[in-house]
Amino acid sequence: MFSAGNLFLGIISILLAPFLGGLIAGIDRRLTAWFQGRYGPPILQPFYDVLKLLGKKRMAVNYWQILCAHIYLVSAAMCVFLFAIQSDLLMIFFVLTIGGVFMVMGALSTPSPYSQIGAQRELMQMLTYEPLLVLVFVTIYFVTGSFKISDILNHGEPILLVLPLMYLVLGFALTIKLRKSPFDISTSHHGHQEIVKGVLTEYSGPHLAIVEIAHWYEIVLVLGICALFWATSAVGMAVLLVLTYMGEILIDNLVTRATWRWMLTYVWGVGIGLSFMNIALLYAEYF
Amino acid sequence: MNFLKSFVTKSRIKSPWLLHFDCGSCNGCDIEVLACLTPIYDVERFGIINVGNPKHADLLLVTGTVNYRNRPVLENIYEQMPHPKIVVSVGSCGNSGGIFRDAYNVIGGIDKVIPVDIYVPGCPPKPEAIIDGVVAGLSALSEKDGRGVPPVADELGKMSASYSERYENFNTGEEK
Numbered sequence: 043m044f045s046a047g048n049l050f051l052g053i054i055s056i057l058l059a060p061f062l063g064g065l066i067a068g069i070d071r072r073l074t075a076w077f078q079g080r081y082g083p084p085i086l087q088p089f090y091d092v093l094k095l096l097g098k099k100r101m102a103v104n105y106w107q108i109l110c111a112h113i114y115l116v117s118a119a120m121c122v123f124l125f126a127i128q129s130d131l132l133m134i135f136f137v138l139t140i141g142g143v144f145m146v147m148g149a150l151s152t153p154s155p156y157s158q159i160g161a162q163r164e165l166m167q168m169l170t171y172e173p174l175l176v177l178v179f180v181t182i183y184f185v186t187g188s189f190k191i192s193d194i195l196n197h198g199e200p201i202l203l204v205l206p207l208m209y210l211v212l213g214f215a216l217t218i219k220l221r222k223s224p225f226d227i228s229t230s231h232h233g234h235q236e237i238v239k240g241v242l243t244e245y246s247g248p249h250l251a252i253v254e255i256a257h258w259y260e261i262v263l264v265l266g267i268c269a270l271f272w273a274t275s276a277v278g279m280a281v282l283l284v285l286t287y288m289g290e291i292l293i294d295n296l297v298t299r300a301t302w303r304w305m306l307t308y309v310w311g312v313g314i315g316l317s318f319m320n321i322a323l324l325y326a327e328y329f
Numbered sequence: 330m331n332f333l334k335s336f337v338t339k340s341r342i343k344s345p346w347l348l349h350f351d352c353g354s355c356n357g358c359d360i361e362v363l364a365c366l367t368p369i370y371d372v373e374r375f376g377i378i379n380v381g382n383p384k385h386a387d388l389l390l391v392t393g394t395v396n397y398r399n400r401p402v403l404e405n406i407y408e409q410m411p412h413p414k415i416v417v418s419v420g421s422c423g424n425s426g427g428i429f430r431d432a433y434n435v436i437g438g439i440d441k442v443i444p445v446d447i448y449v450p451g452c453p454p455k456p457e458a459i460i461d462g463v464v465a466g467l468s469a470l471s472e473k474d475g476r477g478v479p480p481v482a483d484e485l486g487k488m489s490a491s492y493s494e495r496y497e498n499f500n501t502g503e504e505k
Contacts, residue, residue: 071373080371087376090343094387097337099412101384238381246384247411 048127055126056119063258064088066265070291077295092254098247103152110148111249111256117141118259125266128192131179135172138263141256142168149241160240163228166302170225170309171215177317178215181208182270184324195273202271202282207320209271211313213286218309219264221257222290224300225309236299341387341413342467344376348386348410352403352439354393357453358420362390364456372460383409388466389443390459394422394429395436407443415446415466419459424448 068085075082084090102108117140124134142164149161183189185204186197194201202209218225229240237243245253268286272278300308351359365372366379380386383406395403407416418439421427426437439445446469449462 075371075373079368081374082371083373083376084343087344090340090376091346093337093340094344097341098387101409101411239385242385243382244384250385 052123052127056123059119059122059262060255060258063255063261064092066261066287067258070287073288073291074295077291088254088258092251095251095254096248100248101246102249103154103244106151107148107244108249110144110151111245111252113144114141114148115252115256115259117144118256118263121263122259122266125191125263128190128195131182131189131191131194131267134263135175135179138260139168139172141260145241145253149244152244154244156237156240156243159237160228160243163237163302164241166306167218167225167228170306171218174211174309174313174317175215177314178205178208178212178267181205181317181321181324184321191270194270197273200272200274200278204324205271205320207316207323209268211316211320212268212271213289214309214313216264216268216286217290217293218305219260220290222294224293224297225305227299227302227305230299338471342471345388345463345467345470346378346380346386347372347388347390347463348380348383348406349390349392350403350406352391352393352399352423353396354420354422358392358423361453361456362392362419362459365459370456370460372463375460375464377463383407384411386410387414387470388463389414389416390419390463391416391423391439391445392419394426394432395439395442396432396434397436398434400436400442403439403442413470415470416443417447417449417459417462417466418445419449419462420454421450421452424450427452 065085065088067088068083071087072082072085117137121134121138121141124130124137146161146164146168149157149164152158179189182194182201182205185201186194188194214225221229227240229242230236230238242250242253265283265287269279269283272282349359349362363379364370365377377388383389387410389407389410391403407414416439418424422429423439426435429435430437436442447462447466449458451458454462
Protein backbone atom coordinates (compact mmCIF):
# COMPACT_ATOMS: atom_id res chain seq x y z
CA MET A 43 0.00 0.00 0.00
CA PHE A 44 2.77 2.47 0.91
CA SER A 45 5.13 2.33 -2.04
CA ALA A 46 7.10 5.30 -3.34
CA GLY A 47 4.89 5.55 -6.42
CA ASN A 48 1.77 5.46 -4.30
CA LEU A 49 2.95 8.18 -1.97
CA PHE A 50 3.95 10.35 -4.91
CA LEU A 51 0.49 9.87 -6.40
CA GLY A 52 -1.09 10.74 -3.04
CA ILE A 53 0.86 13.97 -2.69
CA ILE A 54 0.10 14.95 -6.28
CA SER A 55 -3.59 14.34 -5.64
CA ILE A 56 -3.50 16.49 -2.47
CA LEU A 57 -2.00 19.31 -4.55
CA LEU A 58 -4.31 18.93 -7.54
CA ALA A 59 -7.62 18.06 -5.86
CA PRO A 60 -8.45 21.65 -4.74
CA PHE A 61 -7.94 22.93 -8.29
CA LEU A 62 -10.17 20.21 -9.66
CA GLY A 63 -12.79 20.78 -6.96
CA GLY A 64 -12.76 24.54 -7.51
CA LEU A 65 -13.10 24.07 -11.24
CA ILE A 66 -16.06 21.74 -10.74
CA ALA A 67 -17.66 24.30 -8.40
CA GLY A 68 -17.12 27.02 -11.02
CA ILE A 69 -18.67 24.97 -13.81
CA ASP A 70 -21.51 24.18 -11.42
CA ARG A 71 -22.23 27.87 -10.82
CA ARG A 72 -22.04 28.65 -14.52
CA LEU A 73 -24.43 25.84 -15.42
CA THR A 74 -26.81 26.85 -12.63
CA ALA A 75 -26.85 30.39 -14.00
CA TRP A 76 -27.53 28.99 -17.46
CA PHE A 77 -30.48 26.97 -16.15
CA GLN A 78 -31.89 30.13 -14.58
CA GLY A 79 -31.50 32.17 -17.77
CA ARG A 80 -28.58 34.19 -16.43
CA TYR A 81 -25.09 34.75 -17.78
CA GLY A 82 -23.30 33.60 -14.65
CA PRO A 83 -19.89 34.21 -13.12
CA PRO A 84 -16.57 33.21 -14.74
CA ILE A 85 -15.57 29.55 -14.39
CA LEU A 86 -12.67 30.56 -12.12
CA GLN A 87 -14.99 32.44 -9.75
CA PRO A 88 -14.57 30.00 -6.79
CA PHE A 89 -10.82 30.61 -6.90
CA TYR A 90 -11.32 34.37 -6.84
CA ASP A 91 -13.67 33.95 -3.88
CA VAL A 92 -11.22 31.84 -1.90
CA LEU A 93 -8.21 34.06 -2.71
CA LYS A 94 -10.18 37.10 -1.64
CA LEU A 95 -11.22 35.39 1.60
CA LEU A 96 -7.60 34.41 2.28
CA GLY A 97 -6.60 38.07 1.92
CA LYS A 98 -9.18 39.33 4.41
CA LYS A 99 -8.54 40.23 8.01
CA ARG A 100 -8.74 37.39 10.50
CA MET A 101 -11.80 37.62 12.73
CA ALA A 102 -12.58 34.62 14.88
CA VAL A 103 -15.07 34.15 17.67
CA ASN A 104 -12.78 31.76 19.56
CA TYR A 105 -9.70 29.58 19.01
CA TRP A 106 -11.68 26.35 19.05
CA GLN A 107 -13.40 27.45 15.86
CA ILE A 108 -10.08 27.98 14.07
CA LEU A 109 -8.83 24.57 15.19
CA CYS A 110 -12.01 22.92 13.90
CA ALA A 111 -11.70 24.57 10.47
CA HIS A 112 -8.12 23.33 10.15
CA ILE A 113 -8.96 19.79 11.26
CA TYR A 114 -11.82 19.74 8.76
CA LEU A 115 -9.35 20.67 6.01
CA VAL A 116 -6.73 18.14 7.13
CA SER A 117 -9.32 15.39 7.35
CA ALA A 118 -10.74 16.14 3.89
CA ALA A 119 -7.24 16.29 2.37
CA MET A 120 -6.36 13.06 4.18
CA CYS A 121 -9.40 11.34 2.67
CA VAL A 122 -8.29 12.32 -0.83
CA PHE A 123 -4.77 11.15 -0.01
CA LEU A 124 -6.02 7.79 1.26
CA PHE A 125 -8.18 7.46 -1.83
CA ALA A 126 -5.24 8.20 -4.12
CA ILE A 127 -2.98 5.63 -2.46
CA GLN A 128 -5.83 3.12 -2.94
CA SER A 129 -6.37 2.53 0.73
CA ASP A 130 -9.34 1.11 2.59
CA LEU A 131 -12.83 2.51 1.96
CA LEU A 132 -13.78 2.10 5.62
CA MET A 133 -10.66 4.01 6.67
CA ILE A 134 -11.64 6.85 4.35
CA PHE A 135 -15.13 6.79 5.80
CA PHE A 136 -13.83 7.17 9.36
CA VAL A 137 -11.47 10.00 8.45
CA LEU A 138 -14.31 11.75 6.61
CA THR A 139 -16.45 11.45 9.73
CA ILE A 140 -13.77 13.05 11.91
CA GLY A 141 -13.83 16.10 9.64
CA GLY A 142 -17.63 16.22 9.72
CA VAL A 143 -17.73 16.03 13.51
CA PHE A 144 -15.18 18.80 13.89
CA MET A 145 -17.19 20.94 11.48
CA VAL A 146 -20.16 20.52 13.82
CA MET A 147 -17.98 21.19 16.90
CA GLY A 148 -16.70 24.41 15.37
CA ALA A 149 -20.24 25.61 14.74
CA LEU A 150 -21.37 24.59 18.23
CA SER A 151 -18.49 26.47 19.87
CA THR A 152 -20.06 29.83 19.03
CA PRO A 153 -23.14 31.29 20.69
CA SER A 154 -24.82 32.39 17.44
CA PRO A 155 -28.26 30.77 17.10
CA TYR A 156 -27.83 30.42 13.33
CA SER A 157 -24.60 28.55 13.85
CA GLN A 158 -26.21 26.37 16.53
CA ILE A 159 -29.19 25.46 14.36
CA GLY A 160 -26.84 24.83 11.45
CA ALA A 161 -24.77 22.49 13.63
CA GLN A 162 -27.85 20.53 14.74
CA ARG A 163 -28.93 20.19 11.13
CA GLU A 164 -25.45 19.14 10.06
CA LEU A 165 -25.64 16.39 12.68
CA MET A 166 -28.99 15.27 11.23
CA GLN A 167 -27.42 15.24 7.78
CA MET A 168 -24.53 13.11 9.00
CA LEU A 169 -27.00 10.79 10.68
CA THR A 170 -28.81 10.53 7.33
CA TYR A 171 -25.97 9.88 4.94
CA GLU A 172 -23.54 7.86 7.03
CA PRO A 173 -25.54 4.60 7.23
CA LEU A 174 -26.15 4.86 3.49
CA LEU A 175 -22.46 5.35 2.77
CA VAL A 176 -21.62 2.34 4.96
CA LEU A 177 -24.25 0.29 3.12
CA VAL A 178 -22.70 1.30 -0.21
CA PHE A 179 -19.25 0.22 1.00
CA VAL A 180 -20.61 -3.04 2.39
CA THR A 181 -22.32 -3.93 -0.87
CA ILE A 182 -19.13 -3.11 -2.73
CA TYR A 183 -17.49 -5.60 -0.39
CA PHE A 184 -20.15 -8.19 -1.24
CA VAL A 185 -19.32 -7.85 -4.92
CA THR A 186 -15.56 -7.44 -4.90
CA GLY A 187 -14.67 -9.24 -1.68
CA SER A 188 -12.61 -6.34 -0.38
CA PHE A 189 -12.82 -2.84 1.05
CA LYS A 190 -9.51 -1.98 -0.55
CA ILE A 191 -9.70 0.41 -3.48
CA SER A 192 -6.84 -1.37 -5.22
CA ASP A 193 -8.88 -4.62 -5.22
CA ILE A 194 -12.02 -2.81 -6.34
CA LEU A 195 -10.12 -1.31 -9.25
CA ASN A 196 -8.88 -4.79 -10.18
CA HIS A 197 -12.42 -6.16 -10.30
CA GLY A 198 -13.09 -7.37 -13.82
CA GLU A 199 -16.34 -5.67 -14.70
CA PRO A 200 -17.96 -2.34 -13.74
CA ILE A 201 -19.65 -2.76 -10.37
CA LEU A 202 -22.40 -0.39 -11.49
CA LEU A 203 -23.86 -3.29 -13.46
CA VAL A 204 -24.44 -5.33 -10.30
CA LEU A 205 -25.05 -2.43 -7.93
CA PRO A 206 -27.29 -0.06 -9.91
CA LEU A 207 -29.57 0.64 -6.94
CA MET A 208 -26.61 1.28 -4.65
CA TYR A 209 -25.47 3.97 -7.07
CA LEU A 210 -28.78 5.76 -6.51
CA VAL A 211 -28.23 5.41 -2.75
CA LEU A 212 -24.77 6.91 -3.18
CA GLY A 213 -26.50 9.70 -5.08
CA PHE A 214 -28.41 10.64 -1.92
CA ALA A 215 -25.20 10.72 0.10
CA LEU A 216 -23.55 12.70 -2.68
CA THR A 217 -26.32 15.31 -2.69
CA ILE A 218 -26.07 15.73 1.08
CA LYS A 219 -22.29 15.88 1.04
CA LEU A 220 -22.21 18.41 -1.79
CA ARG A 221 -24.69 20.57 0.18
CA LYS A 222 -27.14 20.67 -2.68
CA SER A 223 -30.91 21.12 -2.68
CA PRO A 224 -33.07 19.53 -1.33
CA PHE A 225 -30.50 18.59 1.34
CA ASP A 226 -28.71 21.92 1.80
CA ILE A 227 -30.47 22.43 5.11
CA SER A 228 -27.39 22.97 7.28
CA THR A 229 -25.82 25.72 5.19
CA SER A 230 -28.73 27.07 3.09
CA HIS A 231 -26.57 27.25 0.01
CA HIS A 232 -28.75 29.40 -2.24
CA GLY A 233 -29.55 32.98 -1.43
CA HIS A 234 -28.18 32.49 2.07
CA GLN A 235 -31.64 33.01 3.48
CA GLU A 236 -33.31 31.25 6.40
CA ILE A 237 -30.28 30.47 8.58
CA VAL A 238 -27.69 32.67 6.84
CA LYS A 239 -25.25 29.87 5.98
CA GLY A 240 -25.84 27.84 9.16
CA VAL A 241 -22.65 26.11 10.20
CA LEU A 242 -20.60 28.62 8.23
CA THR A 243 -22.22 31.71 9.79
CA GLU A 244 -19.48 32.41 12.30
CA TYR A 245 -16.59 31.66 9.96
CA SER A 246 -15.15 34.61 8.12
CA GLY A 247 -12.14 35.56 6.03
CA PRO A 248 -9.29 33.01 5.86
CA HIS A 249 -11.14 30.47 8.01
CA LEU A 250 -14.09 30.46 5.64
CA ALA A 251 -11.60 29.98 2.80
CA ILE A 252 -10.15 26.94 4.60
CA VAL A 253 -13.62 25.43 4.99
CA GLU A 254 -14.30 26.11 1.31
CA ILE A 255 -11.06 24.40 0.21
CA ALA A 256 -11.93 21.43 2.44
CA HIS A 257 -15.30 21.29 0.70
CA TRP A 258 -13.52 21.09 -2.67
CA TYR A 259 -11.53 18.13 -1.40
CA GLU A 260 -14.79 16.48 -0.39
CA ILE A 261 -16.33 17.08 -3.81
CA VAL A 262 -13.35 15.33 -5.42
CA LEU A 263 -13.50 12.49 -2.90
CA VAL A 264 -17.21 11.81 -3.36
CA LEU A 265 -16.88 11.96 -7.15
CA GLY A 266 -13.95 9.56 -6.79
CA ILE A 267 -16.15 7.11 -4.92
CA CYS A 268 -18.72 7.45 -7.72
CA ALA A 269 -15.94 6.75 -10.23
CA LEU A 270 -15.28 3.39 -8.55
CA PHE A 271 -18.58 2.18 -9.96
CA TRP A 272 -17.18 2.21 -13.51
CA ALA A 273 -13.49 1.75 -12.88
CA THR A 274 -12.81 -0.53 -15.84
CA SER A 275 -12.61 2.15 -18.55
CA ALA A 276 -11.69 5.82 -18.44
CA VAL A 277 -14.43 6.74 -20.91
CA GLY A 278 -17.11 4.96 -18.91
CA MET A 279 -15.86 6.63 -15.74
CA ALA A 280 -15.92 10.09 -17.33
CA VAL A 281 -19.42 9.58 -18.79
CA LEU A 282 -20.71 8.31 -15.45
CA LEU A 283 -19.24 11.24 -13.51
CA VAL A 284 -20.47 13.87 -15.95
CA LEU A 285 -23.96 12.38 -15.98
CA THR A 286 -24.01 12.15 -12.18
CA TYR A 287 -22.89 15.70 -11.64
CA MET A 288 -25.30 17.01 -14.30
CA GLY A 289 -28.07 15.16 -12.48
CA GLU A 290 -26.99 16.77 -9.22
CA ILE A 291 -27.10 20.27 -10.72
CA LEU A 292 -30.47 19.56 -12.30
CA ILE A 293 -31.94 18.31 -9.03
CA ASP A 294 -30.36 21.24 -7.21
CA ASN A 295 -32.24 23.63 -9.49
CA LEU A 296 -35.51 21.73 -9.64
CA VAL A 297 -36.32 21.13 -5.99
CA THR A 298 -36.71 23.25 -2.90
CA ARG A 299 -35.04 22.73 0.43
CA ALA A 300 -36.37 19.89 2.55
CA THR A 301 -36.98 19.87 6.26
CA TRP A 302 -34.76 17.58 8.30
CA ARG A 303 -37.69 15.33 9.19
CA TRP A 304 -38.52 14.80 5.52
CA MET A 305 -34.87 14.25 4.73
CA LEU A 306 -34.39 11.66 7.44
CA THR A 307 -37.57 9.66 6.78
CA TYR A 308 -37.37 9.84 2.99
CA VAL A 309 -33.67 9.22 2.56
CA TRP A 310 -33.55 6.46 5.14
CA GLY A 311 -36.75 4.89 3.82
CA VAL A 312 -35.84 4.97 0.16
CA GLY A 313 -32.09 4.56 0.67
CA ILE A 314 -32.21 1.57 3.00
CA GLY A 315 -35.07 0.07 0.96
CA LEU A 316 -33.06 0.30 -2.24
CA SER A 317 -30.00 -1.11 -0.47
CA PHE A 318 -31.82 -4.18 0.76
CA MET A 319 -33.42 -4.68 -2.62
CA ASN A 320 -30.00 -4.58 -4.25
CA ILE A 321 -28.55 -6.97 -1.67
CA ALA A 322 -31.48 -9.35 -2.18
CA LEU A 323 -30.95 -9.25 -5.94
CA LEU A 324 -27.26 -9.97 -5.39
CA TYR A 325 -28.09 -13.05 -3.29
CA ALA A 326 -30.64 -14.23 -5.81
CA GLU A 327 -27.86 -13.88 -8.41
CA TYR A 328 -30.18 -11.86 -10.56
CA PHE A 329 -27.37 -10.04 -12.34
CA MET B 330 5.04 37.82 -2.44
CA ASN B 331 4.23 40.76 -4.67
CA PHE B 332 2.81 38.35 -7.19
CA LEU B 333 0.52 36.85 -4.55
CA LYS B 334 -0.54 40.27 -3.35
CA SER B 335 -1.55 41.38 -6.84
CA PHE B 336 -3.44 38.12 -7.22
CA VAL B 337 -5.40 38.74 -4.03
CA THR B 338 -6.10 42.32 -5.08
CA LYS B 339 -7.40 41.10 -8.41
CA SER B 340 -9.58 38.53 -6.65
CA ARG B 341 -10.96 41.21 -4.36
CA ILE B 342 -12.26 43.17 -7.33
CA LYS B 343 -13.67 40.05 -8.92
CA SER B 344 -15.48 38.71 -5.90
CA PRO B 345 -17.32 41.35 -3.89
CA TRP B 346 -19.90 39.76 -1.64
CA LEU B 347 -22.67 42.17 -0.97
CA LEU B 348 -24.62 42.72 2.21
CA HIS B 349 -27.78 44.73 1.80
CA PHE B 350 -29.04 46.55 4.88
CA ASP B 351 -32.37 48.34 4.87
CA CYS B 352 -31.76 51.16 7.32
CA GLY B 353 -35.32 52.44 7.45
CA SER B 354 -35.85 52.82 3.73
CA CYS B 355 -39.29 53.10 2.09
CA ASN B 356 -38.42 49.86 0.18
CA GLY B 357 -38.16 51.72 -3.12
CA CYS B 358 -34.38 51.40 -3.15
CA ASP B 359 -34.52 47.85 -1.75
CA ILE B 360 -36.60 46.65 -4.66
CA GLU B 361 -34.13 48.25 -7.07
CA VAL B 362 -31.23 46.57 -5.24
CA LEU B 363 -32.92 43.19 -5.49
CA ALA B 364 -33.70 43.86 -9.16
CA CYS B 365 -29.92 43.79 -9.75
CA LEU B 366 -29.93 40.10 -8.83
CA THR B 367 -32.59 39.12 -11.38
CA PRO B 368 -31.68 37.51 -14.71
CA ILE B 369 -32.08 40.88 -16.48
CA TYR B 370 -29.15 42.51 -14.66
CA ASP B 371 -27.52 39.40 -13.14
CA VAL B 372 -24.81 40.92 -10.95
CA GLU B 373 -23.46 37.44 -10.26
CA ARG B 374 -21.58 37.75 -13.53
CA PHE B 375 -19.30 40.21 -11.70
CA GLY B 376 -18.91 37.67 -8.91
CA ILE B 377 -21.31 39.60 -6.69
CA ILE B 378 -23.29 37.43 -4.30
CA ASN B 379 -25.99 38.76 -2.03
CA VAL B 380 -25.02 37.36 1.37
CA GLY B 381 -27.10 37.66 4.51
CA ASN B 382 -24.13 37.60 6.83
CA PRO B 383 -21.90 40.60 7.61
CA LYS B 384 -19.02 38.28 8.47
CA HIS B 385 -18.89 37.09 4.86
CA ALA B 386 -19.48 40.45 3.22
CA ASP B 387 -17.04 42.85 1.55
CA LEU B 388 -19.50 45.45 0.50
CA LEU B 389 -22.19 47.00 2.66
CA LEU B 390 -25.05 48.44 0.65
CA VAL B 391 -27.23 50.66 2.80
CA THR B 392 -30.58 52.15 1.85
CA GLY B 393 -32.60 54.64 3.85
CA THR B 394 -31.93 57.14 6.59
CA VAL B 395 -30.31 56.46 9.92
CA ASN B 396 -32.44 57.15 12.96
CA TYR B 397 -31.72 56.83 16.65
CA ARG B 398 -33.17 53.33 16.85
CA ASN B 399 -31.25 51.67 14.02
CA ARG B 400 -27.96 53.52 14.48
CA PRO B 401 -26.49 50.84 16.80
CA VAL B 402 -27.63 48.13 14.39
CA LEU B 403 -25.89 49.79 11.48
CA GLU B 404 -22.73 50.30 13.52
CA ASN B 405 -22.83 46.71 14.72
CA ILE B 406 -23.17 45.33 11.20
CA TYR B 407 -20.34 47.54 9.98
CA GLU B 408 -18.11 46.41 12.84
CA GLN B 409 -18.80 42.74 12.13
CA MET B 410 -17.49 42.97 8.57
CA PRO B 411 -13.81 42.01 8.27
CA HIS B 412 -11.44 44.42 6.51
CA PRO B 413 -11.14 45.38 3.73
CA LYS B 414 -14.71 46.58 3.34
CA ILE B 415 -16.52 49.36 1.53
CA VAL B 416 -19.85 51.04 2.10
CA VAL B 417 -22.16 52.09 -0.70
CA SER B 418 -25.00 54.39 0.18
CA VAL B 419 -27.97 53.96 -2.13
CA GLY B 420 -30.64 56.60 -2.71
CA SER B 421 -31.27 60.12 -1.54
CA CYS B 422 -32.19 59.09 1.99
CA GLY B 423 -29.01 57.13 2.52
CA ASN B 424 -26.90 59.91 1.03
CA SER B 425 -28.23 62.84 2.94
CA GLY B 426 -31.41 61.97 4.78
CA GLY B 427 -33.51 62.88 1.75
CA ILE B 428 -36.96 64.26 2.42
CA PHE B 429 -36.79 62.86 5.95
CA ARG B 430 -33.69 64.82 6.94
CA ASP B 431 -35.64 67.25 9.12
CA ALA B 432 -37.72 64.60 10.87
CA TYR B 433 -37.29 64.58 14.64
CA ASN B 434 -36.15 60.95 14.78
CA VAL B 435 -33.73 61.07 11.86
CA ILE B 436 -30.00 61.47 12.33
CA GLY B 437 -29.37 61.96 8.60
CA GLY B 438 -27.39 60.16 5.92
CA ILE B 439 -25.40 56.98 6.44
CA ASP B 440 -22.15 58.95 6.58
CA LYS B 441 -23.19 60.41 9.92
CA VAL B 442 -22.60 56.99 11.45
CA ILE B 443 -20.17 55.01 9.30
CA PRO B 444 -17.71 56.11 6.59
CA VAL B 445 -19.27 55.89 3.13
CA ASP B 446 -17.11 55.25 0.06
CA ILE B 447 -19.62 55.60 -2.75
CA TYR B 448 -22.86 57.56 -2.97
CA VAL B 449 -25.49 56.46 -5.48
CA PRO B 450 -28.00 59.29 -6.07
CA GLY B 451 -31.63 58.85 -7.05
CA CYS B 452 -35.03 58.32 -5.49
CA PRO B 453 -34.90 55.44 -6.10
CA PRO B 454 -31.76 54.94 -8.22
CA LYS B 455 -32.09 52.69 -11.24
CA PRO B 456 -30.51 49.24 -10.97
CA GLU B 457 -27.96 50.37 -13.57
CA ALA B 458 -26.94 53.22 -11.26
CA ILE B 459 -26.60 50.85 -8.31
CA ILE B 460 -24.43 48.49 -10.36
CA ASP B 461 -22.35 51.52 -11.42
CA GLY B 462 -21.94 52.48 -7.79
CA VAL B 463 -20.91 48.99 -6.78
CA VAL B 464 -18.40 48.77 -9.64
CA ALA B 465 -17.00 52.18 -8.63
CA GLY B 466 -16.77 50.86 -5.08
CA LEU B 467 -14.67 47.94 -6.29
CA SER B 468 -11.79 50.23 -7.24
CA ALA B 469 -12.00 51.71 -3.75
CA LEU B 470 -11.96 48.17 -2.36
CA SER B 471 -8.86 47.18 -4.28
CA GLU B 472 -7.00 50.16 -2.82
CA LYS B 473 -7.76 49.22 0.75
CA ASP B 474 -5.10 47.26 2.58
CA GLY B 475 -5.98 43.82 3.89
CA ARG B 476 -4.65 44.59 7.37
CA GLY B 477 -6.89 47.43 8.36
CA VAL B 478 -8.16 50.83 7.41
CA PRO B 479 -5.70 52.66 5.13
CA PRO B 480 -4.60 56.11 6.32
CA VAL B 481 -6.65 57.92 3.71
CA ALA B 482 -9.91 56.18 4.57
CA ASP B 483 -9.19 56.67 8.25
CA GLU B 484 -8.74 60.40 7.68
CA LEU B 485 -11.92 60.49 5.63
CA GLY B 486 -13.77 58.69 8.41
CA LYS B 487 -12.54 61.18 10.99
CA MET B 488 -13.48 64.05 8.70
CA SER B 489 -16.93 62.65 8.19
CA ALA B 490 -17.32 62.15 11.94
CA SER B 491 -16.28 65.72 12.66
CA TYR B 492 -18.68 67.00 10.01
CA SER B 493 -21.55 65.03 11.48
CA GLU B 494 -20.69 66.34 14.93
CA ARG B 495 -20.64 69.89 13.66
CA TYR B 496 -23.92 69.29 11.88
CA GLU B 497 -25.51 68.00 15.07
CA ASN B 498 -24.15 70.92 17.04
CA PHE B 499 -25.50 73.27 14.40
CA ASN B 500 -28.94 71.67 14.58
CA THR B 501 -29.10 71.83 18.36
CA GLY B 502 -27.80 75.40 18.36
CA GLU B 503 -24.64 74.54 20.29
CA GLU B 504 -22.18 75.76 17.62
CA LYS B 505 -18.82 76.40 19.24
